[in-house]
Amino acid sequence: MKKVQGTVVIKADSCKGCAFCVEFCPTGALHLSDSYNAKGYRIPELIDETKCTGCGLCGLFCPDFAIHGFIIKKVA
Amino acid sequence: MKKVQGTVVIKADSCKGCAFCVEFCPTGALHLSDSYNAKGYRIPELIDETKCTGCGLCGLFCPDFAIHGFIIKKVA
Amino acid sequence: MKAEKNAVLTGAHFIDGDHAACEGAIAAGCKFVAGYPITPSTEVIERIALRFPLVGGVFIQMEDEIASSIAIQGAVWAGKKAMTVTSGPGFSLMMEHIGYAAITETPCVFINVQRSGPSTGLPTLPAQADMMQARWGSHGDYEVIAIVPNSPQECFDLTIRAFNLAEEYRVPVLVMMDECVGHMTEKVVIPEADQIDIVERKFTKKPPGEYKMFETNESMVPEMIKVGDGYRMHLTGLTHDERGYPAMSPKVQQKMLRRLVDKILLNEEKIRHIEEDEVEGADIVVISYGITSRVVLPAIKKAREDGLKVGHIRLLTVWPFPEAYIRDLAKRVSAFVVPELNLGQIVHEVERCAAGHAVTRLVPHAGGAVHEPVDIYDAIKGVLEHA
Amino acid sequence: MKAEKNAVLTGAHFIDGDHAACEGAIAAGCKFVAGYPITPSTEVIERIALRFPLVGGVFIQMEDEIASSIAIQGAVWAGKKAMTVTSGPGFSLMMEHIGYAAITETPCVFINVQRSGPSTGLPTLPAQADMMQARWGSHGDYEVIAIVPNSPQECFDLTIRAFNLAEEYRVPVLVMMDECVGHMTEKVVIPEADQIDIVERKFTKKPPGEYKMFETNESMVPEMIKVGDGYRMHLTGLTHDERGYPAMSPKVQQKMLRRLVDKILLNEEKIRHIEEDEVEGADIVVISYGITSRVVLPAIKKAREDGLKVGHIRLLTVWPFPEAYIRDLAKRVSAFVVPELNLGQIVHEVERCAAGHAVTRLVPHAGGAVHEPVDIYDAIKGVLEHA
Amino acid sequence: MARTEVRIAGFGGQGVILSGYIFGKAASLFDDKYATLIQSFGPEARGSACSAQVIISDALIDYPYIRKPDINVVISQEAYTKYGNDLKTGGILITEENMVSVGNGALAQYEHYTVPATQIADQLGRRIVMNMVVVGCFTAVTGLLKKDAVRKAVEDSIPKGTEELNLKAFEAGYNHGLKLKTERIGIGQ
Amino acid sequence: MARTEVRIAGFGGQGVILSGYIFGKAASLFDDKYATLIQSFGPEARGSACSAQVIISDALIDYPYIRKPDINVVISQEAYTKYGNDLKTGGILITEENMVSVGNGALAQYEHYTVPATQIADQLGRRIVMNMVVVGCFTAVTGLLKKDAVRKAVEDSIPKGTEELNLKAFEAGYNHGLKLKTERIGIGQ
Amino acid sequence: MHEQQTATAEVPEVKNPVESLLRMDRMPHIWCPGCGIGTTVNCFARALEQSKVDLDKTAIVSGIGCTGRVAGYLNLDSFHTTHGRAIPFATGLKLANPDLKIVVYSGDGDLFAIGGNHFIHAARRNVDMTVICVNNLIYGMTGGQVAPTTPVTAKGTTYPYGSYDPPFNLPFLADSSGAVYVARWTVYHVHHVTKAIKEAILHRGFSFVEIISPCPTLYSRRNRLGDGLDQMKFYQENSEIRHGANTKDVDIDFQKKIIVGKFVERERKTYRQLMNEHLTSVFGEQYTKYEG
Amino acid sequence: MHEQQTATAEVPEVKNPVESLLRMDRMPHIWCPGCGIGTTVNCFARALEQSKVDLDKTAIVSGIGCTGRVAGYLNLDSFHTTHGRAIPFATGLKLANPDLKIVVYSGDGDLFAIGGNHFIHAARRNVDMTVICVNNLIYGMTGGQVAPTTPVTAKGTTYPYGSYDPPFNLPFLADSSGAVYVARWTVYHVHHVTKAIKEAILHRGFSFVEIISPCPTLYSRRNRLGDGLDQMKFYQENSEIRHGANTKDVDIDFQKKIIVGKFVERERKTYRQLMNEHLTSVFGEQYTKYEG
Numbered sequence A, B: 001m002k003k004v005q006g007t008v009v010i011k012a013d014s015c016k017g018c019a020f021c022v023e024f025c026p027t028g029a030l031h032l033s034d035s036y037n038a039k040g041y042r043i044p045e046l047i048d049e050t051k052c053t054g055c056g057l058c059g060l061f062c063p064d065f066a067i068h069g070f071i072i073k074k075v076a
Numbered sequence C, D: 001m002k003a004e005k006n007a008v009l010t011g012a013h014f015i016d017g018d019h020a021a022c023e024g025a026i027a028a029g030c031k032f033v034a035g036y037p038i039t040p041s042t043e044v045i046e047r048i049a050l051r052f053p054l055v056g057g058v059f060i061q062m063e064d065e066i067a068s069s070i071a072i073q074g075a076v077w078a079g080k081k082a083m084t085v086t087s088g089p090g091f092s093l094m095m096e097h098i099g100y101a102a103i104t105e106t107p108c109v110f111i112n113v114q115r116s117g118p119s120t121g122l123p124t125l126p127a128q129a130d131m132m133q134a135r136w137g138s139h140g141d142y143e144v145i146a147i148v149p150n151s152p153q154e155c156f157d158l159t160i161r162a163f164n165l166a167e168e169y170r171v172p173v174l175v176m177m178d179e180c181v182g183h184m185t186e187k188v189v190i191p192e193a194d195q196i197d198i199v200e201r202k203f204t205k206k207p208p209g210e211y212k213m214f215e216t217n218e219s220m221v222p223e224m225i226k227v228g229d230g231y232r233m234h235l236t237g238l239t240h241d242e243r244g245y246p247a248m249s250p251k252v253q254q255k256m257l258r259r260l261v262d263k264i265l266l267n268e269e270k271i272r273h274i275e276e277d278e279v280e281g282a283d284i285v286v287i288s289y290g291i292t293s294r295v296v297l298p299a300i301k302k303a304r305e306d307g308l309k310v311g312h313i314r315l316l317t318v319w320p321f322p323e324a325y326i327r328d329l330a331k332r333v334s335a336f337v338v339p340e341l342n343l344g345q346i347v348h349e350v351e352r353c354a355a356g357h358a359v360t361r362l363v364p365h366a367g368g369a370v371h372e373p374v375d376i377y378d379a380i381k382g383v384l385e386h387a
Numbered sequence E, F: 001m002a003r004t005e006v007r008i009a010g011f012g013g014q015g016v017i018l019s020g021y022i023f024g025k026a027a028s029l030f031d032d033k034y035a036t037l038i039q040s041f042g043p044e045a046r047g048s049a050c051s052a053q054v055i056i057s058d059a060l061i062d063y064p065y066i067r068k069p070d071i072n073v074v075i076s077q078e079a080y081t082k083y084g085n086d087l088k089t090g091g092i093l094i095t096e097e098n099m100v101s102v103g104n105g106a107l108a109q110y111e112h113y114t115v116p117a118t119q120i121a122d123q124l125g126r127r128i129v130m131n132m133v134v135v136g137c138f139t140a141v142t143g144l145l146k147k148d149a150v151r152k153a154v155e156d157s158i159p160k161g162t163e164e165l166n167l168k169a170f171e172a173g174y175n176h177g178l179k180l181k182t183e184r185i186g187i188g189q
Numbered sequence G, H: 001m002h003e004q005q006t007a008t009a010e011v012p013e014v015k016n017p018v019e020s021l022l023r024m025d026r027m028p029h030i031w032c033p034g035c036g037i038g039t040t041v042n043c044f045a046r047a048l049e050q051s052k053v054d055l056d057k058t059a060i061v062s063g064i065g066c067t068g069r070v071a072g073y074l075n076l077d078s079f080h081t082t083h084g085r086a087i088p089f090a091t092g093l094k095l096a097n098p099d100l101k102i103v104v105y106s107g108d109g110d111l112f113a114i115g116g117n118h119f120i121h122a123a124r125r126n127v128d129m130t131v132i133c134v135n136n137l138i139y140g141m142t143g144g145q146v147a148p149t150t151p152v153t154a155k156g157t158t159y160p161y162g163s164y165d166p167p168f169n170l171p172f173l174a175d176s177s178g179a180v181y182v183a184r185w186t187v188y189h190v191h192h193v194t195k196a197i198k199e200a201i202l203h204r205g206f207s208f209v210e211i212i213s214p215c216p217t218l219y220s221r222r223n224r225l226g227d228g229l230d231q232m233k234f235y236q237e238n239s240e241i242r243h244g245a246n247t248k249d250v251d252i253d254f255q256k257k258i259i260v261g262k263f264v265e266r267e268r269k270t271y272r273q274l275m276n277e278h279l280t281s282v283f284g285e286q287y288t289k290y291e292g
């Protein structure tokens, strides 16, 4: 089904734990992890790398420019 | 036809000769006379007393509060 | 007259200067506030909004400061006591209407919680750099009264005084707070309502035919009326005669303006509000106002410990400037030291009145904080050295 | 740089001060004017509207003076020379944006054709009662330059000077005309374009990476850029650092503000524009500006005929005030007589700088007309009597 | 020539300001003199009395307003009521013959000329040039300004295409004025 | 007691300002002292470090800001980075045990107490009362203010209906503080 | 003194009905010959009379301009405020004393150039007042500059070659801001104007009456449209009454058809009603309205 | 330094596309957790990129407010002006250099409370600029006072018992003032917002994009609406896309349905076109446009 494989880069320092990325990731690839950053926010992480399509929506939603997703390879 | 007889009072000093009263008198009872007031404006006068119905329109139109018409008697 | 019982929050409170000013206004009988939010003054109107529904006042957040500063004048002519509240940028926008209040002799209160400027500057940090603007910011000649509290308690007390002076002289009164005082929380003791003196509006007793809008006797302050009482009054920002009708001549202008100015300047001594500390016999007198009048204290103390004869004058009312007082004092002391949270404003008046009799030294501060007492101390120590 | 040939209306003209100021602006290279009509300044923008389509300028009538006073600053950052024109009430509305121009160091020109106030006052009659407002009308500390013409010819000449000073110091320059000068028609000689010196904007030569918005050398005036040149500039009315970024600390405030003020005050001598007449050896010196500087002449003449040693100083630039000059002069004369079309404004500065060395006497006038020369004469005669 | 103060008064639309403008321009641009023109403004003036003040002098003009005019040109009755009598003793008063009735007050203290400017203008075909007739008359009777200078100023100040008519009016007024002046000299001295 | 300067620092939402407010109120309304509270404002503070400054004194307070605190209460790591180290030598430092890691820097120059306020609050059922735990601890370890006065101030400053929980938290903090204090006296001197 | 009694001797002395509402001691007024402002005052006076409001409780607030002078001529509590600020002044007046009838009477420039923001905000809030705009399509008082109502191609001194600055459609703006009564007439429509003002005054909430009016001295003259009478005749011939027209469609082009009529008439609670109801719902008895 | 690379090692370093448009030296920004403003910036950055305008010729102008800080974070020629005055500043910028693309990016209070007049006048004139309003229904920067957009009954610090001050319908106001492009979306609609901004920028004339955005710190908290995410979900569930809706019908009530979509798209000549055409018709060759 899935044609592409994607991933995300997270700047943990910038994240404010709003969970927009988690909520609106179309494939549910993210969750809020249990680790806090220096400011005390829970930061997101990929639950399952293979779920991410690199669609970039997380980055489009992130108000803190703390995450962005992109395609790393096509999956035939 | 005419049920009432009217007339006008004109404050010549206040008139600025705009002729609104003359133009919009429904019965054509007024005209601009040849006499000028102190400010140099031609002032209106009744052409024909019997024409005036005292409708008051001249006064409603007059921007200088210089004329007003009213009914003096009913004509049976 | 005494304050309204159910409006006064009698008791001891731990509140900030902004809130205290709000309580002062309410105690003074203010029933209409129009405002527009701006840091660091917003807390005044926020508390007004909380309190007014319970004390019979109306608050409205207007579309901007221009609207606020004229809406209150409408409310005054409807018979209410009214004020608006703002800070630097908003105060600049109110300038036209301070002039309107002055020429129409509309009693009203403007609170300006000064922040650091110019322009947007440092919105959350203090300054005292709108002091000259308070006096000169609107076009044309006029006079206002400007008072300057240095603590939440004084924000309460002096806001009442502001309303009282506004009624007494029919003049806009400006309460020139600053961010530090506005955002500082301290104990504020609010007396019983019957301990608070309130100046009522002086409505005329003359009937409509006899009353003239701007007729005065020696008091120089005309009696007032309000809309709806059948006087069919007319008010204009044009130069006007005693009836309040426009009268476009230099002669009327001279008469009108002279009175507008004289009713304040000739009453300066009555309006004067100064606190003196060890001024008699002093060599050097520190002149301060607002938050700075607290900051100078450690410096003065230290200088006195060094054996210097240092007096201190605190101006609680800055405009009208106590010209005669300073002129007189200048002849008896050697120097004035004037610390201000600005690059030199009221010091100009001090220096002018000193007239060469006393050295005048500014201790400037660009704002965003208060002085280091040591800078004031150094100024006190140094002022006579290079004199 | 010299003026643009096709913009300059070389020749002798019989025009009024408002029109002359318009021609001065055009000759100075002004290409953008935003304005809002107000008596007695409207003729300036009316002529601008007539002339601009033929000289490559854009005029826009904005919705009010607030909009006008900020639109010109947008135009400046687009690379143009720009001005706005108003009178008292509109000037009061522009106060916030004078502060914005000051803190952002946006070179621009404000013409205020002073009429009699406060408020609507006498809209068609002269005064000089916005002089303190010019200096103090916006909140916070800042400095501006204010110049005052006394004839249509000077309205032309000094408007050019205003634009030049604005560029030289990156500061708002205020041309403080008055109704009398603005509506007075006299001969105005406009030179050839190549006889008119124009100060060009000092655009940086540094490339985008190296340039910093508010970096300066000894000149204290940063170089400029304009939108569209790839610098990706940022401008803010907040306290800012050299890069132009907001920096909310008292330290940055101190540095920024000090330079804003010093670039004017420390250059006062260079900016100074004074005309002296028989000042050396004078006992009494009349200090005047604007229309009043003409009205004093018959009085001075008469007093001299009476044998008094009367000098005359005319301030063509009132702000920055020539403090050092007056301080120095005060030591050499007995008295200053200061006639103003107000109830005392610039006289405060004179008195301050006189520092008790010279008696300072105001000759006030409530406005709506000019002084009677006899009043000035009487003041000259009397000043030393009660000294 | 010392400072000469001239007032022209009438009502809005009569070309009062333009007349003053022409005198001032003639003096300062074409006659090597100084001139200052000030017009009375004021909302109160809408459609009623209006006036122009011109000071003409050989020297720089200091005080810019007139105090007591040397010459008074009055072309409406209202203006006459307002200004008719504040002329300097011995000054010149010029009035429009049909617009202004000076009554039978004592005008002996003035040099008084009347000019039927409206009538002359009407004869020329357009009442609007009445003011140019007045300007011409003024030029002749006062002798304050060179005729050429005033002519040039007229040409220079009116809408293009109307030169001929305006200059005709000017000349007519000038000739009328000259006649009056000659008569007066005959009578007076 | 002379002037004592206290800073409470944390981040927005932790109840930092309220804590300062309670100290100030306790001192000035219920303990016959003078108190001045100043909070740091600033748009830059949105959602990040925030602090309150309280000065408590027997005499009128002149200079209204703190220079070098006598007592520093720090309840977030960011605040610790910013303010952790500007305490007066010999001053009291109180930190939240789980929110602030003081590293292994030399804290010998301070009287340092840690309080697991979050944990205690969580045990009481609502993390939001964490600040009251801190207030209690402060009261105990500093001895600056009468316990009763602070209790009263707490009661007087919190939303109606939450008194019990808040006072419980206060007491828990107080007891924790008392324990620490006793221990310290044992250890220190 | 020059009073000329054209009426015959037996006529009883009947006073011009407008006079009781005028400050006769301030007459004559400053308006030019053929200016429409005076005519609107006639209509206003009659409307006020017909509406039977208590004149002692009626205040009129003007800004600055030729129309702004109306306040000064009316024998009511009257305010000549600052340019553009009549509406916020009136807002203060009304909120501070809800018993008053408030009429704002001002010019198009005053209300919609510098004053535009106050207009839309007061309409949004639905503060109970009537705004009468004498729209002469120009700035009169300052000498004929374009207004935000000046039709494109018409000349004003600040757009001397003809305006290219598109004007507002005032009824549309009023409508979209929330006005509850919106009508436009010309000065020619004296009876309609009178009726509209009366309706507006009696309609609770923010009501707006636009009156297109001749400014012969500045607008007509510069645009070669003749005198006041010519403009009146133009209105007579070129107005189309279209009650209930969509306000979107009532733009005014230079010397083109003018759509007039009553465009909007609807009910909305006023600011004060909303305030009182809301605060009563919150506080019940405790809510203290003012005695105003 | 705390950078946490969740991505696997072999991943090529791909920069967040928004970064090239940001002043990274000014990060982190001041906005609160869950504030929607940052999300709008993402959309704006993409829209700008897609629109292919010359970034060196694009200027962004903000007023004062939380949203007003946008200018300072964007790596464009950028202006943080005074409260409410972004639009007239932008007008000067645009008229003085017609080659520039101008975007005004500001808050609802800034643009419609104090700045309302400038908005309607610039729309009327059809000055070529795009106005982006981040409408969080509140004054953020000053701490949660009501704005002229706050729905009735919602609480703000200045109407602490709930607002009774009826808000503007911004699209209707924009429409009636003459805007040529009017759209409304919520921050949830990231793709639509991006597209709308792109369209607005490319549409010549005065275009307006309203973006409803969460202010969790002040609006949501005081009104017990949860955090930013809760508001986002609310938008998701309660928005109705209705392209071409009559702007009259798109009012916003407290926590009720939000109508979103592209409401207006039309052609009108810009102020500058009108000016140039008109003056060319008057002067022909003689007319001197500026070289701007």
Ligand SMILES: Cc1ncc(C[n+]2csc(CCOP(=O)(O)OP(=O)(O)O)c2C)c(N)n1
Pocket: D036, D037, D038, D039, D065, D089, D090, D093, G064, G065, G066, G067, G068, G082, G083, G106, G107, G108, G109, G110, G111, G134, G136, G138, G139, G140, G141, G142, G147
């Ligand atoms: C702050 C301010 N700006 C400008 C003016 C000048 N001014 C007075 S009236 C006016 C416009 C009048 O136009 P309008 O409102 O249409 O009234 P009209 O005279 O046409 O009746 C202007 C610009 C002023 N008095 N105050």
Ligand SMILES: Cc1ncc(C[n+]2csc(CCOP(=O)(O)OP(=O)(O)O)c2C)c(N)n1
Pocket: C036, C037, C038, C039, C065, C089, C090, C093, H064, H065, H066, H067, H068, H082, H083, H106, H107, H108, H109, H110, H111, H134, H136, H138, H139, H140, H141, H142, H147
């Ligand atoms: C003249 C002036 N008045 C008031 C303020 C204070 N002020 C700053 S931002 C703001 C409102 C911000 O609200 P909005 O525009 O909605 O922006 P947000 O913060 O919600 O994004 C106010 C009132 C100011 N800076 N200047």
Ligand code: SF4
Pocket: A006, A007, A008, A024, A025, A026, A027, A028, A029, A030, A051, A052, A053, A054, A055, A056, A057, A058, A059, A068, A069, A070
């Ligand atoms: S790139 Fe797309 S799929 Fe991957 S985490 Fe982000 S939103 Fe989810």
Ligand code: SF4
Pocket: A010, A014, A015, A016, A017, A018, A019, A020, A021, A022, A043, A044, A058, A061, A062, A063, A064, A065, A066, A067
């Ligand atoms: S959207 Fe951004 S700030 Fe929010 S949780 Fe995800 S990465 Fe963090």
Ligand code: SF4
Pocket: B006, B007, B008, B024, B025, B026, B027, B028, B029, B030, B051, B052, B053, B054, B055, B056, B057, B058, B059, B068, B069, B070
């Ligand atoms: S009262 Fe009527 S009929 Fe008589 S003159 Fe006047 S308008 Fe004509």
Ligand code: SF4
Pocket: B010, B014, B015, B016, B017, B018, B019, B020, B021, B022, B043, B044, B058, B061, B062, B063, B064, B065, B066, B067
């Ligand atoms: S309407 Fe009035 S001013 Fe006009 S002509 Fe008639 S009476 Fe005179």
Ligand code: SF4
Pocket: E046, G030, G031, G032, G034, G035, G036, G037, G066, G067, G136, G140, G141, G214, G215, G216, G217, G218, G219
């Ligand atoms: S200028 Fe125009 S609007 Fe003003 S009074 Fe004259 S005609 Fe009327």
Ligand code: SF4
Pocket: F046, H030, H031, H032, H034, H035, H036, H037, H066, H067, H136, H140, H141, H214, H215, H216, H217, H218, H219
């Ligand atoms: S206060 Fe509101 S609008 Fe401002 S940054 Fe925080 S969440 Fe955003």
Ligand SMILES: [Mg+2]
Pocket: G065, G107, G108, G109, G134, G135, G136, G137, G138, G139, G140, G147
């Ligand atoms: Mg108008």
Ligand SMILES: [Mg+2]
Pocket: H065, H107, H108, H109, H134, H135, H136, H137, H138, H139, H140, H147
């Ligand atoms: Mg907002």
